Amino acid sequence: MTFAQIVAASIFVATFTMILSERLHRTIAAMAGATIMLGAGMVLGFYTQQEALASIDFNTLGLLLGMMILVRMLQQTGFFRYVAILVAKRTKGNPLLLFVALGTLTTVLSMFLDNVTTVVLIAPVTILIAEILGINPIPMLMAEALLSDTGGVATLVGDPPNVIIGSAAGFSFLSFLTHLAPIVVVAWLVALSVLRFIFRRELGERPSNVAALMQLDAHDGLHDRAALRKIMITLGGVIVLFLFQDILHVAPGVIALGGAAAALLWARPDVEETLRRVEWSVLLFFGALFVATGGLAASGVLELIADRIAGLAEANLLGASLLMLWVAAGLSAVIDNIPFTIAMIPVIERLGQLGINAVPLWWALALGAGFGGNGTPIGSTANVVTVALSEKTRTPITTRVWMHSGFPVMLATCLVASLMFILFFGWMQTR
Amino acid sequence: MIGACMKRQVVAVSPTTTAQEAACIVVSNRVGTLPVVDELGVLVGVVRLEDLLQVFMPDFVALMDNIDFVHDFGALETLRPQDLLEAAQLTMRDLMQPPVAVERTCGLLRAFATMAKHEIRDLPVVNAAGALVGIASRVDIAAAFLAAWTQTGSQT
Numbered sequence: 091m092t093f094a095q096i097v098a099a100s101i102f103v104a105t106f107t108m109i110l111s112e113r114l115h116r117t118i119a120a121m122a123g124a125t126i127m128l129g130a131g132m133v134l135g136f137y138t139q140q141e142a143l144a145s146i147d148f149n150t151l152g153l154l155l156g157m158m159i160l161v162r163m164l165q166q167t168g169f170f171r172y173v174a175i176l177v178a179k180r181t182k183g184n185p186l187l188l189f190v191a192l193g194t195l196t197t198v199l200s201m202f203l204d205n206v207t208t209v210v211l212i213a214p215v216t217i218l219i220a221e222i223l224g225i226n227p228i229p230m231l232m233a234e235a236l237l238s239d240t241g242g243v244a245t246l247v248g249d250p251p252n253v254i255i256g257s258a259a260g261f262s263f264l265s266f267l268t269h270l271a272p273i274v275v276v277a278w279l280v281a282l283s284v285l286r287f288i289f290r291r292e293l294g295e296r297p298s299n300v301a302a303l304m305q306l307d308a309h310d311g312l313h314d315r316a317a318l319r320k321i322m323i324t325l326g327g328v329i330v331l332f333l334f335q336d337i338l339h340v341a342p343g344v345i346a347l348g349g350a351a352a353a354l355l356w357a358r359p360d361v362e363e364t365l366r367r368v369e370w371s372v373l374l375f376f377g378a379l380f381v382a383t384g385g386l387a388a389s390g391v392l393e394l395i396a397d398r399i400a401g402l403a404e405a406n407l408l409g410a411s412l413l414m415l416w417v418a419a420g421l422s423a424v425i426d427n428i429p430f431t432i433a434m435i436p437v438i439e440r441l442g443q444l445g446i447n448a449v450p451l452w453w454a455l456a457l458g459a460g461f462g463g464n465g466t467p468i469g470s471t472a473n474v475v476t477v478a479l480s481e482k483t484r485t486p487i488t489t490r491v492w493m494h495s496g497f498p499v500m501l502a503t504c505l506v507a508s509l510m511f512i513l514f515f516g517w518m519q520t521r
Numbered sequence: 522m523i524g525a526c527m528k529r530q531v532v533a534v535s536p537t538t539t540a541q542e543a544a545c546i547v548v549s550n551r552v553g554t555l556p557v558v559d560e561l562g563v564l565v566g567v568v569r570l571e572d573l574l575q576v577f578m579p580d581f582v583a584l585m586d587n588i589d590f591v592h593d594f595g596a597l598e599t600l601r602p603q604d605l606l607e608a609a610q611l612t613m614r615d616l617m618q619p620p621v622a623v624e625r626t627c628g629l630l631r632a633f634a635t636m637a638k639h640e641i642r643d644l645p646v647v648n649a650a651g652a653l654v655g656i657a658s659r660v661d662i663a664a665a666f667l668a669a670w671t672q673t674g675s676q677t
Contacts, residue, residue: 298595
């Protein structure tokens, strides 16, 4: 290793440590790390301002920003509350059906929309319904938190690691659907079955006051019906364009931002309010991480790592992919999966340059980063907010509850993913 | 001045008064605010009806920005045994909020604005030592203020 590489690696490790220690807000830590990395790179000559700008993946940022704007607009119409009540009323208060219905609703919504938003808006309705029925909300809340992360793995826009991977590897929306969605369907079924078994006692409770549940008026929960229709049509259009992305050759970031522009133009919400709700700190965090990781890549450190593991990947691609899946899962369970994914990008890209088929490694990374987050209460932001919400109620989700339900689900879904990976390895080697 | 319109007979409680005793006081005296005073009569806190009912309030009320679509609280309308058990453990010290109070010489409009800003319905009045000397409701203060207006109105 050269002196420049040692400096770059030290700055990178220090930045990561600060981000993961959570003693400093992660965006501030990442911005400081990016600035120091660029400064050191300019002084030592391994990283230029142009390279730093080029290392920011604007397609990822555009896709996230576009989808965030669409979700915020959707949120302001009361849509999430509306569908949750509609779905809950169809179950007529049966706890098992409610558990399956609300869990599945979360899976489907988080395939296309932000996981955290989905959980933040569905969980309070769940607590309301459980309180009215006099049943324990924990099985439903756990299903929602766990299945939002699981569902997010199925599509290009489902969760941030997929957005980053899709952009770096050039995988289309359709290839995510054809490669990961089938695994997610099986994982969804397995996760529900595991939770159904763990919470068999709670789910056998007899609901009281079903009449009060049926009295809930979904339409009263809806603020703006006309805007909802316009946003849903725009969102549908965006998803259709995603599906034809291969033919159209339009980047997903452009489609999402175009969709956001169309929805803003058509539905005319209070634009200041909508934009205030966009998570700018997340976007800034991504940008800064790209710059910091770009510096590490420019110094050649990530190439060194890639060259080391190239031998293993060449000798046993399936083994390397499974290793990637489980390492990604294990790390995502305890740390934020976004910095890890961003750091893995240049490594896998380098493996591709060395003539190794990197495609299965990308898929393994997406599966591990997505399913791994379910392992602990801090594994994903959706988990953190679900636990925080439940702590304001009479039935808090404790770490003990999580380790008895979330952790087994993480193991089961990762096992399912590994098995399907082995069975369909030929398919997983294609994009 | 608020000193002229306040009630001098104040139903006050001590920090060790239990929630159930407080409930009895609210029911028999029909008051909506319970000033909490220490053994020297100094105002140390205020318990509002919201604080007293907090234990019985469903969790979702605090979590949702809109509950207009909930037409029926169902079984939540009745006192739940587990909530009663929890409430039995509570004293005024657990429920009370930091007091907002004014002195006897406080103007009526300032008193009313203070209540509006702090979202309270009754305003305790204290002396220079901080001891509780009276309490005025929104209606007491507003009626005293508006009385001046009706008098000027009759003169012109």
